[in-house]
Amino acid sequence: QVQLVESGGGLVQxxxxxxxxxxASARTFSxxxxxxxxxxxxxxxxxxAVISWSGDRIDYPDSVxxxxxxxxDNAKNTVYLQMNSLKPEDTAVYYCAARSIYGSRYSYPExxxxxxxxTQVTVSS
Numbered sequence: 711q712v713q714l715v716e717s718g719g720g721l722v723q724x725x726x727x728x729x730x731x732x733x734a735s736a737r738t739f740s741x742x743x744x745x746x747x748x749x750x751x752x753x754x755x756x757x758x759a760v761i762s763w764s765g766d767r768i769d770y771p772d773s774v775x776x777x778x779x780x781x782x783d784n785a786k787n788t789v790y791l792q793m794n795s796l797k798p799e800d801t802a803v804y805y806c807a808a809r810s811i812y813g814s815r816y817s818y819p820e821x822x823x824x825x826x827x828x829t830q831v832t833v834s835s
Contacts, residue, residue, distance in 0.1 A: 712736040712808050712824040719804060719829030722796055726833070730791040732806030732826055740784035743812045746791045747819055748802035748831070755805070757817035759791060767812055796833045803828040 713735035722728055732744070746758040759770050759780035768780055779792040789806060807822035815821045 712739070712742065714806050714808060714824055714826035716804060716806055716826040716829040719831045721832045721834065724797055724833055724835050726796050727792070727794045728796065728831060730793070730804055730806075730829060730831075732789045732791075734787045734789070734808065736787070739787040739808075742808040742810060742824075743816060744780075744782060744789040745807045745809070745816060745822060746778075746780060746789075746804065747807060748800075748804045749828075750802040753802075755819045756802075757819070758804075760812070760816040761789065762812045769816070771817070793831075796831075798833045798835045800831060800833050802831060804831050805829075 715733045718730040741763050743762050745760045747755050749755040758774055761768050761780045761782050765782055777795045782789040805828045806826045808824040809822045
């Protein structure tokens with residue numbers, strides 16, 4: 711069982727930056743592939759980033775590539791999402807999630823076993 715708690719969301723002006731954190735409870739955190747997703751009102755949950763247990767494999771969709779950076783610190787049981795050059799359309803609830811393998815279907819929310827409660831990010835114009 712893995713419990714995930716996101717933090718770091720808030721209100722930021724367009725062009726600004728935020729760093730989200732996701733703290734995991736599991737002592738086996740280092741074995742999990744971690745992903746970040748977001749969901750805006752009325753929209754489906756959107757894949758943002760994934761990182762393998764060792765950090766050697768990372769991927770992003772084109773929509774955030776170059777602006778968002780995922781990283782992890784296994785010693786602290788924490789995964790991060792650095793978000794730069796934020797835009798109003800980045801406004802959403804941001805979630806971290808965990809799955810046991812990297813695989814090929816990491817962009818699908820249903821492939822993740824554990825989810826945090828989410829943290830709100832609001833970008834003003």
